[in-house]
Amino acid sequence: MTQLYPANIDLESDEINLEDVCASEWAAYKQALGTVIDLDPDRLSMGGAGHSVSLLEDAVVVLFCASWHAGVRAAQAASAGSGFAVPVTSCPGCYGHGRLWNGRSVRRPNADETTCPACCDHGAVGVAGIG
């Protein structure tokens, strides 16, 4: 089913339904999440706020929305013939984990887990709002 948005729509407004804009990818995520929950439904079914799977779901939605808005800003900058700044970047030491395993960014069982010295457990470096 085709969804048409008017040319003058505010791309950062709530009028855009991101689940429709990226419907196939959203469906793939939801179905993959369901497959993971099915591994152990008693422990992994979403148990409300604070449950680890609910936190994962919330994080994915925030990532989804942030990605959209970053794309809108990048397109606006390109249209204006200017660049754009990214004041906070993923930590190059741990790639967002905030942790290292045997000094590396690949999580593995029984490895010596330490706080990433480059980002001090944040997973990102930089200062939001400065760019």
Ligand SMILES: [Zn+2]
């Ligand atoms: Zn780091």
